[in-house]
Amino acid sequence: MVVGGDAAGMSAASQARRLKGPDELEIVAFERGRFTSYSACGIPYWVAGDVTERDRLVARTPEEHRARGIDVRLRSEVVGLDLDGGRVRVRDLESGAESWTGYDRLVLATGARPLRPALPGIDAPGVHGVQTLDDGQALIDALDAAGGRRAVVVGAGYIGVEMAEALLRRGYEVTVLDRGEQPMSTLDPDMGRLVREAMDGLGITTVSGAEVTEVLTGADGRVRAVAAGGEEYPADVVVLGIGVEPETTLAREAGLPTGAYGGLLTDLAMRVRGRDEVWAGGDCVEVLDLVSGRERYIPLGTHANKHGQVIGANAAGGYGTFPGVVGTAVSKVCSLEIARTGLRERDAREVGLRYVTVTAGSTSRAGYYPGAEPMTVKMIAERRTGRLLGTQIVGREGAGKRVDIAAVALTAGMSVDQVAALDLGYAPPFSPVWDPVQVAARKAAAAVREAG
Structure with a gap:
C-alpha cells in the first residue's frame, strides 16, 4: 500500500511492479489529489509560459499506472494509521465516506505542505x-x-x-x-x-x-x-514562497519517529526506524548529509525518485539502499543561474568545522570567445585537511550545472587540491583553460596552506 501518488510513492510502486507481477504482488496507491507522478518543480515554468500545457508536467497518468497493474485511487485521503492492525482509514473526498483497508507492507510518501x-x-x-x-x-x-x-x-x-x-x-x-x-x-x-x-x-x-x-x-x-x-x-x-515542511501528521500520531526538522527517520533501506513493514521517502523524510554527518531536510524531486526506487526494490523483496546527499540544488531567475552544494559557512560552524572560504570570478567560456559570461564561485574548505565542504555558484549561462563537479567531489570526499587537479574537458566554447570551479579550488588550496 502506497500513501501519496507523486514522485516517491509512484516510483516505489513502479519499481515494485517491475520486480513482481500482479499475480505475485498487489499494489494499491491512495492519492488525495487528481494527478499522479507530476513535476511540482515545473509549476513556475508553466506559470511563466515556458511549459504550455499542464499535462506536460505529468510523467505518468493514473490510467497508465493502472494499465501496469497498480490500483491507483484518486481523491482518496488517508486519515488514520493503525500500524499494529496493519490497516489505514481512507476518506473518499467526493462522497465523504470512510473505510478501513488492510496492508502487508506500507509506503508513506505523504510529501510536504507549504508553510x-x-x-x-x-x-x-x-x-x-x-x-x-x-x-x-x-x-x-x-x-x-x-x-x-x-x-x-x-x-x-x-x-x-x-x-x-x-x-x-x-x-x-x-x-x-x-x-x-x-x-x-x-x-x-x-x-x-x-x-x-x-x-x-x-x-x-x-x-x-x-x-x-x-x-x-x-x-x-x-x-x-x-x-x-x-x-x-x-x-x-x-x-x-516561504517554503515547506514535512507532512508527517499521521505518522507522528501513529508514533513513528521524526527528527529535528519534523521529517520521518529511516534506515539506509528507507525503512522507518523501528518498523520492518513500513517505508517512507520523498519530502516527508529527513536524509543523511554526507558532508556534515547529520540528518537534514532537503525536499527535492531528485531525492524523492531515488527514494522510491530503493523502497520499491525492498518492498518487493529485492535490495537497495540510499546512502545520503550532499545538498545539491540549482535554480534561476531569468538569465541568472544559481547553484549550491555542500555546507554554507553557518552550516560548517554549527557542526564544529574550522574552515577557510574564497570567492573567485571567472567566465563560462574562454574570455575571448563570443558569449563568455561572468560567474562567481565561492568555495569552503576544511582548514586543516583542505577537504571540500561546499560550493556556491552565481552566474549566467553555463554556471548552474558546473556545481555538479563540486557535488561529485563532495561525495568522494576530495580535497580542494584534488579538485584543482581534475582532468576536466576544455575547449574555448565551453570553458577557460582553468574551469571556474578549478579556479576557486586553486584559490581555496592556497588559503588552506596559508592558514597552516
Whole structure:
C-alpha cells in the first residue's frame, strides 16, 4: 500500500511492479489529489509560459499506472494509521465516506505542505500557494482574471525567486518580501547579494528584512496589499514562497519517529526506524548529509525518485539502499543561474568545522570567445585537511550545472587540491583553460596552506 501518488510513492510502486507481477504482488496507491507522478518543480515554468500545457508536467497518468497493474485511487485521503492492525482509514473526498483497508507492507510518501503562517487575511481570495498542479491552475486562472498587474511574492527561496520571474514575464509589477538578510537563504549572504542585484536589475523590487504581519483585503474581501515592516505593499495577487515542511501528521500520531526538522527517520533501506513493514521517502523524510554527518531536510524531486526506487526494490523483496546527499540544488531567475552544494559557512560552524572560504570570478567560456559570461564561485574548505565542504555558484549561462563537479567531489570526499587537479574537458566554447570551479579550488588550496 502506497500513501501519496507523486514522485516517491509512484516510483516505489513502479519499481515494485517491475520486480513482481500482479499475480505475485498487489499494489494499491491512495492519492488525495487528481494527478499522479507530476513535476511540482515545473509549476513556475508553466506559470511563466515556458511549459504550455499542464499535462506536460505529468510523467505518468493514473490510467497508465493502472494499465501496469497498480490500483491507483484518486481523491482518496488517508486519515488514520493503525500500524499494529496493519490497516489505514481512507476518506473518499467526493462522497465523504470512510473505510478501513488492510496492508502487508506500507509506503508513506505523504510529501510536504507549504508553510502558511497564521496571519490575518492569509486565506483571502487572491493569496496562492504553489504546491500542486491544482494550485498552479488556480494561480494561472487568477492571473488571467486579475483586474490589476501588481504581484507580491512572500519569501525569496527557490520557489519565491522562480515565481517572481514567472510573474514578471507575465507582465506583472513584482515585489518580493523576504525576512532574510539577502534572497536565497540556501546561499551565504555574500552570494545572495549577487542574486538580489540581478533581481533589482530585472525590475523586481526585493525588500529584505521584511516580516509580513498581515494580508490586507478590500471591501470585496479580496487581497489588496501586504503589510510588512510598517509598510503596505499593494497587491492584486499574492504568491507564498516561504517554503515547506514535512507532512508527517499521521505518522507522528501513529508514533513513528521524526527528527529535528519534523521529517520521518529511516534506515539506509528507507525503512522507518523501528518498523520492518513500513517505508517512507520523498519530502516527508529527513536524509543523511554526507558532508556534515547529520540528518537534514532537503525536499527535492531528485531525492524523492531515488527514494522510491530503493523502497520499491525492498518492498518487493529485492535490495537497495540510499546512502545520503550532499545538498545539491540549482535554480534561476531569468538569465541568472544559481547553484549550491555542500555546507554554507553557518552550516560548517554549527557542526564544529574550522574552515577557510574564497570567492573567485571567472567566465563560462574562454574570455575571448563570443558569449563568455561572468560567474562567481565561492568555495569552503576544511582548514586543516583542505577537504571540500561546499560550493556556491552565481552566474549566467553555463554556471548552474558546473556545481555538479563540486557535488561529485563532495561525495568522494576530495580535497580542494584534488579538485584543482581534475582532468576536466576544455575547449574555448565551453570553458577557460582553468574551469571556474578549478579556479576557486586553486584559490581555496592556497588559503588552506596559508592558514597552516
